[in-house]
Amino acid sequence: MSEVSGDWATPHAKANLSRRRRSELLLKGAGFGAISVAFLMLFILLSSLISTGWQAFTQTHVAVDFVVSADLVKPEKIEGGNYRVIVKEAMAAAVPGAAGPGAEGLKPKELTGILSDAAQFRLRDLVVADPGLIGQTVTMVVPVSDPYDQLNKGLIDRATPEANRRLSDAQIAAFDVLVAEGRVTKPFNWAILGNADSRFPELAGLRGALVGSFYALLTCFVLAFPIGIGAAIYLEEFAPKNRTSDFIEININNLAAVPSVVFGLLALAVFLGWFGMPRSAPFVGGLTLALMTLPTIIIATRGALKAVPPSIREAALGVGASKQQVVIHHVLPLAMPGVMTGAIIGLARALGEAAPLLLIGMNAFITEAASTPFDAATSLPTQILIWADSTERGFVSRTSAAVLVLLGFLLIMNAIAIFLRSKYERRW
Amino acid sequence: MNDMSRTESALDTQTNKITARGVQVHYGANHALRDVNVDILDKTVTAFIGPSGCGKSTFLRCLNRMNDTITGCRVSGEIKMDGRDIYDARIDPVQLRAKVGMVFQKPNPFPKSIYENVAYGPKIHGLTTNKAEMDEIVEKSLRRAALWNEAKDRLDSPGTGLSGGQQQRLCIARAIATSPEVLLMDEPCSALDPIATAQIEELIDELRSQFSVVIVTHSMQQAARVSQKTAFFHLGNLVEYDATATIFSNPKDPRTESYITGRIG
Numbered sequence: 001m002s003e004v005s006g007d008w009a010t011p012h013a014k015a016n017l018s019r020r021r022r023s024e025l026l027l028k029g030a031g032f033g034a035i036s037v038a039f040l041m042l043f044i045l046l047s048s049l050i051s052t053g054w055q056a057f058t059q060t061h062v063a064v065d066f067v068v069s070a071d072l073v074k075p076e077k078i079e080g081g082n083y084r085v086i087v088k089e090a091m092a093a094a095v096p097g098a099a100g101p102g103a104e105g106l107k108p109k110e111l112t113g114i115l116s117d118a119a120q121f122r123l124r125d126l127v128v129a130d131p132g133l134i135g136q137t138v139t140m141v142v143p144v145s146d147p148y149d150q151l152n153k154g155l156i157d158r159a160t161p162e163a164n165r166r167l168s169d170a171q172i173a174a175f176d177v178l179v180a181e182g183r184v185t186k187p188f189n190w191a192i193l194g195n196a197d198s199r200f201p202e203l204a205g206l207r208g209a210l211v212g213s214f215y216a217l218l219t220c221f222v223l224a225f226p227i228g229i230g231a232a233i234y235l236e237e238f239a240p241k242n243r244t245s246d247f248i249e250i251n252i253n254n255l256a257a258v259p260s261v262v263f264g265l266l267a268l269a270v271f272l273g274w275f276g277m278p279r280s281a282p283f284v285g286g287l288t289l290a291l292m293t294l295p296t297i298i299i300a301t302r303g304a305l306k307a308v309p310p311s312i313r314e315a316a317l318g319v320g321a322s323k324q325q326v327v328i329h330h331v332l333p334l335a336m337p338g339v340m341t342g343a344i345i346g347l348a349r350a351l352g353e354a355a356p357l358l359l360i361g362m363n364a365f366i367t368e369a370a371s372t373p374f375d376a377a378t379s380l381p382t383q384i385l386i387w388a389d390s391t392e393r394g395f396v397s398r399t400s401a402a403v404l405v406l407l408g409f410l411l412i413m414n415a416i417a418i419f420l421r422s423k424y425e426r427r428w
Numbered sequence: 429m430n431d432m433s434r435t436e437s438a439l440d441t442q443t444n445k446i447t448a449r450g451v452q453v454h455y456g457a458n459h460a461l462r463d464v465n466v467d468i469l470d471k472t473v474t475a476f477i478g479p480s481g482c483g484k485s486t487f488l489r490c491l492n493r494m495n496d497t498i499t500g501c502r503v504s505g506e507i508k509m510d511g512r513d514i515y516d517a518r519i520d521p522v523q524l525r526a527k528v529g530m531v532f533q534k535p536n537p538f539p540k541s542i543y544e545n546v547a548y549g550p551k552i553h554g555l556t557t558n559k560a561e562m563d564e565i566v567e568k569s570l571r572r573a574a575l576w577n578e579a580k581d582r583l584d585s586p587g588t589g590l591s592g593g594q595q596q597r598l599c600i601a602r603a604i605a606t607s608p609e610v611l612l613m614d615e616p617c618s619a620l621d622p623i624a625t626a627q628i629e630e631l632i633d634e635l636r637s638q639f640s641v642v643i644v645t646h647s648m649q650q651a652a653r654v655s656q657k658t659a660f661f662h663l664g665n666l667v668e669y670d671a672t673a674t675i676f677s678n679p680k681d682p683r684t685e686s687y688i689t690g691r692i693g
Contacts, residue, residue, distance in 0.1 A: 241499060311536035317497060318532065319549035319602060320525035329548075330538060 049407075053400030059189035059202055060152040061141045062115065062178050066090045066123055070135050078128050083120040088112050094183070095174045106170045114175060116143040116202045141185065143202040146394040148175050152184060155393070166393075192401060196369045197383065201394025204387070206402055211369040212282045212362065212377030213351060213409075219286020219373060220293055220350050225343055227290075228297030229332075235298070236305045237327050256295035263292045264356030272360060280361040280376035288360060289350040296349065300342020304335035337424040344417040348410050354381035380406045445470040445610060445640040446491060451505035453486050453495065460486050464505070464666045466659060468610070473632060473641045475655035475672065477648060479687065482661040484644045488612050491642065492528035493521040509610070526553045529603030529639075533615040535595035537587030537602070542579050545587040545598055546570060549606040565605055573601035574631050593624025600631065604639070611635060613643040617650065629654050648688055652676050660684045 066086050073081030091111040112119075119142040126140065127133050143149070147166045150156045152175075162169055178184050195205030235252075239245045267288035271277045277284045308331045316326040332339075357363070363382040370377035378386065380402065387399040446468040453461035461483040468474050468491075476484035486495065493514065495501045507514050514524055526549065537545050546566045549555075556562050566583070570576040575597040579590075587598050596616060603611060613632070617625040632654050635641055645651050651658050652672060659669040660681070668675060668684045679685045 309536075311532065311534055312538065313497075314494070314532055315536040315538060315599070315602075316548075317494065318492070318525060318530035319552070319606060320522050321548075321552055322522050325552055329552075334539065 049400045049403055052397050053404045054397075055153050055155070056192055056394075056397040056401035057189050058153075058186045059191060060144045060149040061185050061187060062144050063139055063141045063183045063185070064090050064094055064115070064119075066138045066140060067093075068123075068127055068133050068136060068138055073127060073134050075131060075134055078131055078134075079124065081124065081127065083124045083127075084112075086123060087115065087120045091115065094181075095177050106174050110171060111174060114144055114148050114171075114178070116145050117200055118143065118203050143191070144175075144184075146201045146392055147171075149202055150393055151175060152179075152186065192398065193405075196367050197365060197378065197386070198367055199365075199392075201390075201392045201398055204395070204398060206380065206383060206405060208366055208369045209378045209380045209383035209402070210405075212285070213379040215282035215370060215373040215377065216285035216289055216357070216362075216379055217347055217351055219283050220289040221343070221347060223287065223290040224293040224297050224346070228294050228343070229301050229339060231294075232298045232301030232305060233327060233332070236302045237323065237331070252295050252298055256299055259355075260292050260353050261355040261359065263288055264359030266291065267356060268359045278374055278376070280364045280366070280378075281374050282362070282370060282377045282379070283373035284360050285357050285362050285379060286373065288356045289353060292353065292356065293346040293350050296346035297339075297343050300346065301335070301339045304338025304342065305331060307338060308334045337421050340424075341417045341421045344413050344420070348413040348417075351413070352381055352406065352410060354379070354385055357382050358385070380409070443470050444468070445509065447506075447508045448487075448490075449506045449508075451487065451490060451503065451507060453483070453490065453504075454502045455498070456500040460664055461490075462664045466666060466669055468640055468642060469657065470609075470640050471636055471638070472657055473636050473643060473655040474657045474659065475651035476642065476644045476659050476661060477646075477651050477687070478661035478667075480646075483664045484659075484661040485614055487661070487666075488614055488642060488644050491610065491612055492525050492530055494525075494530065496521055526606045527608050528610045528612060529606060529608035531596070531599050531603050531611065531613040531616045534619050535592055535599055537590070537595050537598050539586060539588050541584045542570075542587045542590070542598060543583040546601050546605045549602060553606055555606065569601040569605040570598075572604055572631075572635070573597045574627060574634075575601055591624075593620050593627060596620060596624065596628060597631065600628070600635075604635070609639060611639045611641045613641065615644050615646060618646065625650070648676070660687060662687070 064087075067089065068081075068086060072086055073083070088108050088111070091114065092108055095106070095111055119140075122142060123138070123140060126138065144152070147156065148171075151167060151172065156165060156167060158172065167175075175184075191203060191205045193205060193210075194207055195203055196208035198204040231252075235245065235249065239248075267284065271284050271287055272279060277287075312330050312334065313326055316330045321329065354363075357379050362377065362379055363386055364376055364378065365386065366376050366378055384399055384402045384406065387395045387402060444467045446466075448464055448466045448468075451461060451464040452459070464483075464487055466487075476488060478484050489495045490503055490507060491514075493503075495503055503515065509524075509528070512519070529549075538548065540548075543566055546569050547562050550562065550565050556565065567576060567580075570579055575594060578594060579598070587595065590598060596619070600611075600616075617628050620628065629650065632641055632643065643651075643654065655672045657669070658672040658675040660667045660675060660679075660683075662683050668679060668681045670680075675684060676688060679688065
């Protein structure tokens with residue numbers, strides 16, 4: 001025995017061992033380093049998105065008392081009332097000329113500029129809905145326009161020289177009067193989810209994009225899911241293995257790697273050019289995304305079908321099931337979790353895809369959510385591009401917020417995929 | 429061994445169930461089975477023995493045309509069951525497999541309930557649409573597979589939750605639920621412990637009263653215990669086919685003798 005332990009301690013064995021340990025340590029270190037870098041990147045991305053995006057989830061509002069006088073709004077012509085003047089008078093009353101030091105020189109137009117453009121229309125809608133308000137004083141909470149929102153959120157530095165600031169000292173003073181009176185609040189910005197797009201950041205929302213993405217994904221799923229599964233079943237279970245099926249298989253794999261913008265060009269040429277389908281329609285977007293998702297679903301389904309153990313097929317064949325019965329009764333149900341996972345991951349990819357939708361015009365400026373899949377709409381990723389391109393400061397945080405909303409949906413879809421896989425997957 | 433004499437005397441009165449003449453099997457370029465001639469008797473247990481890769485499982489799978497599902501596999505020669513060529517173009521393998529049941533090496537119950545496992549064959553072959561009749565078929569099959577007492581209170585629980593030996597008996601119940609005439613068993617006990625093996629062997633002996641049973645086995649003791657006729661395969665050839673007692677006590681071919689005495693294989 002002493003000889004054996006001597007063997008273990010020879011210089012050669014020791015050197016060999018320490019070399020092996022060193023390389024193992026190196027491999028572990030490299031792996032840990034790679035994961036750390038990946039997490040760091042993710043952390044930087046998310047923290048920058050959240051630090052700029054969180055501001056967009058609140059919106060500064062101000063409570064104003066509007067005097068709806070019968071002189072300005074005639075009961076027989078409520079829609080045609082002069083609401084602009086009502087708003088002007090209300091603001092003049094809220095910030096009396098002499099009230100704030102420095103606010104004296106403010107023109108009435110500048111005063112109404114504190115409020116969002118939407119104020120007069122909201123007031124009109126309110127009065128139209130309830131004509132009894134004529135002759136009364138209505139207190140309404142309206143969003144402030146973007147510069148004042150920025151000011152209230154601390155994004156405009158009061159220390160900056162007046163010439164370099166978007167708001168003059170007088171404008172800031174007027175807003176401070178409203179703050180001092182306790183009229184200013186900063187509630188959750190429901191507009192960002194409930195409104196469609198707008199030129200004004202304080203009114204812009206993702207509703208149009210959400211509806212557009214929903215219709216596009218629905219179209220994509222309805223088309224790509226059954227066609228993809230059908231193609232995969234045929235290729236995997238029924239197609240003869242020969243040159244033709246090899247050729248088809250190679251091309252499906254190639255299609256999965258084709259850049260998405262190419263599918264957009266194809267859709268532009270075929271769907272819009274030849275078939276004359278409507279531009280900017282989520283239905284056409286869905287068709288395009290279906291083309292893109294199809295190979296992914298086929299590949300995922302084939303993988304899931306392949307993973308079903310041959311013993312189950314043999315068992316079913318052995319009791320005299322036909323090929324179709326083997327597939328429908330046994331193989332497909334067992335492959336379904338894998339199929340669903342693949343489909344959801346394919347759809348998640350489609351949800352985040354902007355390039356093909358740009359080419360069919362889903363990056364238009366559309367201020368109303370689509371009511372059918374054939375109306376013009378944007379999608380979440382194209383809406384992000386539109387906002388990122390906009391010059392108003394308020395869109396900076398809204399772009400980040402839209403990215404966060406998109407990431408949220410992707411996260412939910414991936415969570416569903418993981419849940420389905422872990423719940424229904426069977427192991428042998 | 430005292431029942432051996434009884435079975436031997438019974439052999440002569442039995443009729444051929446399956447006759448195979450000049451059966452050749454190719455897997456692509458590989459000639460897996462050469463010129464096999466066998467008569468498989470009705471209501472008899474026939475064992476196929478031989479070293480791994482000798483073609484015994486291949487031949488077994490010819491008998492219910494399971495080889496059809498393997499790409500590149502070609503079967504030639506003639507296999508007749510009750511005088512009808514089972515490779516005739518007019519015979520659908522789906523119908524054949526209802527008449528020739530199969531039990532596989534590894535227990536492979538469907539990941540469904542015990543009841544559904546047994547009822548699946550009768551259901552797809554349309555043997556009954558009546559729930560009460562189906563219940564009866566399931567009970568009868570499970571009883572014959574000696575699983576009824578263990579399974580009757582958990583018919584709705586998954587078949588994959590049973591122990592290995594129980595799963596194999598469930599597979600036997602599934603195979604006999606379509607009332608086949610021949611039962612093929614491909615090393616049915618190789619994944620089982622000795623106790624489960626003993627139960628299956630007992631079962632095989634009982635099943636012999638209704639079916640012709642063909643069993644592939646690596647265990648010569650098992651072949652000697654359960655079968656009345658034994659065929660010895662070697663390198664794709666059927667070397668010797670005779671009564672089990674003759675094969676094990678007085679083999680004619682030197683290769684058979686070498687194999688059963690443990691010198692080859």
